[in-house]
Amino acid sequence: MILRTPPPKKLRTDTKAAVEESSPAGQLLIYEDPPDAPDQPSDHLLCTYQCRQMVKSEFFDALSSAEKQARDYQSKWESLNDNFGKVGGYQSQQAERKQFREQFLYAEQELAAAKGREQALQEQLLKEVNDSKERFKKQIQSYSELEVKLQNEANLRKKAEFSAASSQEKANTLEGQLNRLSESMEREKKSLQAELAQLKRESRHSLSRKCAELEKVGSRATNAEKESELLKEQMEVLRKHLNECLHQKSEAEKKLATLTFQEPNSTDASILVKHLQEELRNYESEVREARNLKLSYEQTELLREKLFEERSRRERAEAEMSKLQELQHNMKSLEDELSAWKLMMKDIPGVSSPDDIPAKFASLQKEVLDSTMRLGELNAHLKQKEVALDEAQLGKQSAEADAALAKEKSEEMVQEINRIQSMLSMVTEERDKLRSLLEEYKSTKNDTGGRRVADEALLQELQSSLANKEKCIKELESSLQVQKEINNRQREEIKLLGEKLNNEARRIKSLERESDRLRSEIALLEAKLGHGDFSSANTKVLRMVNTLAVDNEAKQTIEALRSELQKTKDKLKAFEELNNQSGDAVKSVDSHISEKIMQLKEQIATLEKREERYKTVFADRISVFRRACCELFGYKIVMDEHQRPNGIPVTRFTLQSIYAQNNEEKLEFEYESGNIAILPNAYSSQPDISQQVGIFIHKMNSIPAFTANLTVESFNRRTLS
């Protein structure tokens, strides 16, 4: 052992006893393991941070006390050395001093080693604390990440459930639409078929009616022709009668003339009477003829009206024939649609007739229902499995966490064991060394005798204090153990509570899912209710037949028929009145006919004369007016009445300029209800004329300007040429 300190000074013998007495605690404390240390379990060596701190503090106290003892020993040694210097030889004293120095140095080194170990322990403890902090932080971070992941997965699951619910809703709505479409198709088909049959019947009826009406009209026309021929024959007969009467009259006159020669005076009156009678008879016959003519005229008028009606009926029949053609066309199109539907039906497997379609739809609906039920069951299974998976994952995570904790604990324990073993080995080495030192010290100190007894007493005291401290350490360790057990129990309780929490959270989630599903079902059902959907297995929809619209239509038709009836009744009354009037006229014609005829004839004569006078005056005036217009405006105007194809009468004016170079240079205008329009012809379609027409008439809307411009141009042309 190399000495690093100078040898201490020699101490006097007077101070030996004082030193021996005053150093009860100056000696080193030896930590000895109990003899059965290796057999005991290593749990009692495990201690918490506080125990270690307590041990450290006690160790430090022991160290300080050991230092004190060492100082005391040093002082004692110095005193001893002094005494030895006084009592014995120098070399033996030097050797003893050397030994004591070496022991002291060794003790100092052991102190330093113990301090170093303490520092190492502290550093290790600090490291462990930091590691545990870091581990806790990492665990918290991992927990937070797991929670975020859980939330994301829960959101994804909710979204998936919502999308599944919406897709189910869509499927249900599509099914409903399909059902409705199929029902509407069936109804349309039925209605179309009924309409087809009805149209066919109606067309047949209308055809037969039209044919019958045509036959009637034809027969009436033939009858009318026959009647007119009969009337003509009657007219001829009457004419013959008239001629005969005239002939007879002339013969009678002749006879009268011959008779007048014989009896001139007395027969004048009789002749006159006869003449008058004959005239009367003639007038009567004329009256009868007139009556007959009137009747025939009225009959012809009636026949004409009837013909007109028949013609109109024929036109209506022709129009309805055209409509029939349209109906036939519609029928064809409907038949084509029917054939297309039948072809579609052929494409549908398992359907051979329209009656099979509802059954097919029902079977498809059943299949859809079964598939949706299976889907629902599969979804329920899936959800159960997902829940079980979640539980298993949670269990796995908890087990992994426990395993990690246990691993950590085991690693910690192993590290502590290693540490403690190293401590033990070091401490045993120290003990052995100290023991050897002690023995050497004892052997060297045997000579001194009395002073060593005090040292031994000090040692024993130190050992007893060590033993006490060991007892304290053991008590602390036992309390530590108890604390550990309490902590373990609390951890287990915390674990159980955590598991309960997880179970409750899972139950809450499942309940929330069920509530969402029920809410979606309720919303679906309410939507279906509001939409009007129903199950045809349990429900049917009825409505009243005699709706107000049908009643209104019937009323309208009844009113129309009533108005037509009233019109026909009025017509009949008018006809009857006319017939009565003709009858009355026939009765009074005998008395007033002659006077009226004379008056009418006179009036006719005067009117004819007046008309001729008016015509001549009008013609003169018109010719003067036309000549003046021609001279003043430069155009000869010719006015004509025309009728358009649609039957509207229009007045046409043809203008020819007085400066026209040929007869083809004519402008035509049409007058209708205050509006004049130019008519295109060969002359007006010439480029220069049409340009003027475009500018003056179409753009500026002024015919006078156009005609004036044309007049000036034609005048210039005429004069220049």
Add this chain to the structure above:
Amino acid sequence: MASKTVAKDIITLRGSAAIVSEFFGYAANSILYNRGVYSEESFVKVKKYGLPMLLTQDEDVKKFIANLNSQLSEWLEAGKLQRIVLVIMSKSSGEVLERWNFSIETDGEVVEKGVSKEKSDKEIMREIQAIMRQIASSITYLPCLDEKCVFDVLAYTDTDVAVPFTWIESDPKLIANPQMVKLHSFDTKIHRVDTLVSYKNDEWDEQ
């Protein structure tokens, strides 16, 4: 303060059927007036359910509703009526514009055994009054019916009901993508009537 005891009246199946069919008659008249299906001049005010109610004077409509109510009462007493729907359609195109849906839940025990229930008439009248007020205020959110409209009534019955000769089976006259508004309901303890109106989306609202 002394506690008020509500006097309850005994309600039989026939009485409940009469209440429901009468309610439908007045509700139909109110709807026809508020939606302008018939001109205002053809309606007259009467007092009913504590409110001034409007009844049509058009003989055809009156007769139609009277015949309808008698049949509805018969079905209600048999417990076969599930729903009554008043449909408003365009006269020119026949398109369904509104559906006033009256869903009916019948107590099966009363129909089978003929027992009677107890409920205050005032309470029932109060509930019906709330529905009538809601029908009157529905013009604030229902789209305007600018064109001439006609109405029809559909009855959703059980499949085993014998169809009278004045009635025929019909399609449900649905509206595609309707807007729906749920109104109040009333309960006679034998029949529970829920009211809901579904209408075609207005083009202005869609824009």
